[in-house]
Amino acid sequence: MDEAQVVGLLVRRCVGGDAAAWEEIVQRHHRRIYNICYRFAGDPDNAQDLTQEVFIKMYRTLNTYDSGKGAFMTWVTTITRNLLVDHFRKSKGDRLTDSMDSAPSEHEDAQPLSEQIADRGLPPDAHVQSRETREFVHQALQKLSPELREAVILRDLQDMDYREIATALRVPEGTVKSRINRGRAELARLLQRTYRQVI
Amino acid sequence: MPGENQHGIGCTEFETLLTEAIEGQLTGARKEGFEAHRRVCSVCGPLFADVQAGQQWLRSLEEVEPPAHLVHNILAATTGISSTRVLATTPDASTTPFGERLREWWDSFVTPVAGFVRQPRFVMSFGMIFFSFSLALNAAGVKPSDVAKIDLRPKALRHTYNDLQIQVVKYYDNIRFVYEIESKVREIKRAARPAEPAAEQPKQNPKNNTSGQPDQRQDRNYSRDENQPVLAALPDAPPAVKGTTNRRFV
Numbered sequence: 197m198d199e200a201q202v203v204g205l206l207v208r209r210c211v212g213g214d215a216a217a218w219e220e221i222v223q224r225h226h227r228r229i230y231n232i233c234y235r236f237a238g239d240p241d242n243a244q245d246l247t248q249e250v251f252i253k254m255y256r257t258l259n260t261y262d263s264g265k266g267a268f269m270t271w272v273t274t275i276t277r278n279l280l281v282d283h284f285r286k287s288k289g290d291r292l293t294d295s296m297d298s299a300p301s302e303h304e305d306a307q308p309l310s311e312q313i314a315d316r317g318l319p320p321d322a323h324v325q326s327r328e329t330r331e332f333v334h335q336a337l338q339k340l341s342p343e344l345r346e347a348v349i350l351r352d353l354q355d356m357d358y359r360e361i362a363t364a365l366r367v368p369e370g371t372v373k374s375r376i377n378r379g380r381a382e383l384a385r386l387l388q389r390t391y392r393q394v395i
Numbered sequence: 396m397p398g399e400n401q402h403g404i405g406c407t408e409f410e411t412l413l414t415e416a417i418e419g420q421l422t423g424a425r426k427e428g429f430e431a432h433r434r435v436c437s438v439c440g441p442l443f444a445d446v447q448a449g450q451q452w453l454r455s456l457e458e459v460e461p462p463a464h465l466v467h468n469i470l471a472a473t474t475g476i477s478s479t480r481v482l483a484t485t486p487d488a489s490t491t492p493f494g495e496r497l498r499e500w501w502d503s504f505v506t507p508v509a510g511f512v513r514q515p516r517f518v519m520s521f522g523m524i525f526f527s528f529s530l531a532l533n534a535a536g537v538k539p540s541d542v543a544k545i546d547l548r549p550k551a552l553r554h555t556y557n558d559l560q561i562q563v564v565k566y567y568d569n570i571r572f573v574y575e576i577e578s579k580v581r582e583i584k585r586a587a588r589p590a591e592p593a594a595e596q597p598k599q600n601p602k603n604n605t606s607g608q609p610d611q612r613q614d615r616n617y618s619r620d621e622n623q624p625v626l627a628a629l630p631d632a633p634p635a636v637k638g639t640t641n642r643r644f645v
């Protein structure tokens with residue numbers, strides 16, 4: 197049995213009322229969802245609440261999952277992402293909501309990133325080892341716009357492929373690639389700034 | 396061959412190829428054209444460097460450890476039970492796992508009193524009698540050692556207990572009540588024993604009965620965290636995992 201079949205079976209058992217199957221699903225996915233939420237929301241408390249919400253939503257809608265329409269992981273990611281959007285609506289107000297939902301043109305295209313970059317900072321390799329550095333990276337990630345943040349999280353932290361990300365975010369693959377590259381570049385710019393101040 | 400002349404490709408095409416280039420998937424002429432443009436273009440060159448650096452920063456982030464109680468909380472928030480894993484080997488009998496768990500719990504804490512648990516009324520009566528008796532002894536100045544020797548565990552009662560084990564699920568409310576009674580009695584015992592401040596220590600209980608565990612276990616139950624979730628997890632109504640789950644999914 198491959199992974200998809202195993203998951204499909206688990207989902208069927210779960211929909212049939214098997215509590216052990218549900219626990220298996222939770223065990224398999226909580227770590228990943230927690231990490232997405234943590235990197236997106238920025239702090240453990242929110243991450244925990246959001247993860248719990250994701251599973252409550254999953255539990256209620258598991259019977260709507262259709263394995264023919266895509267991988268379970270993508271389905272789970274979609275639920276997670278939608279809740280993250282909701283979380284933003286609540287916590288940041290409507291301004292950011294617009295930014296999440298509407299075409300990404302506005303601020304993404306306002307100025308080519310390369311023009312915003314004044315100079316080159318230290319190469320990342322010199323720093324990636326330290327825990328402090330990772331904390332800087334995590335903080336810088338929080339400063340990215342939500343749509344860039346979610347894109348780089350799914351690609352560079354969760355290692356999802358572009359097609360899966362496009363499905364989860366409901367945008368074309370080209371847009372996904374563009375956001376990922378913008379997100380990476382902007383993060384580098386923020387960190388270079390940070391290092392100029394710190395070092 | 397579009398990559399051979401000049402810098403090979405324009406800025407737009409460079410951006411199109413950026414993702415593949417960063418991931419090392421460009422080959423041949425396309426790669427050459429891309430590299431040529433990167434070297435000479437004052438916009439695309441730095442952009443590439445940033446994208447690459449950002450990717451490295453991001454990939455330096457390690458997976459974080461979820462809180463230990465997260466799974467428990469999720470299960471409690473969805474199915475209402477903290478875990479099915481401690482239990483059970485028979486997946487089809489949805490009530491069996493809970494019964495098993497309850498039996499373990501029962502065995503470890505309330506064995507001596509369990510024999511009395513035949514029906515709710517009886518538990519109430521027993522509890523009240525026992526409580527009153529203990530109070531009376533206490534008030535009458537009976538020595539603590541005497542109180543401690545009150546034998547709650549005659550063999551005959553243990554037989555009854557064994558017969559009744561399977562009915563545990565129905566009676567857990569009563570068990571809880573007996574718990575409270577036992578706790579109260581224990582408090583009285585302690586109060587009557589001022590010269591023994593370390594009364595909680597298991598070995599100090601002078602019982603010679605092999606099942607002299609209840610008193611120390613009672614302490615565990617009321618003071619140690621590990622026992623709290625068990626009580627807290629007991630639903631108000633007899634648990635019916637399957638039914639609950641079905642209802643939620645429909």
Ligand SMILES: [Zn+2]
Nearest residue numbers: 406436438439
């Ligand atoms: Zn260019």
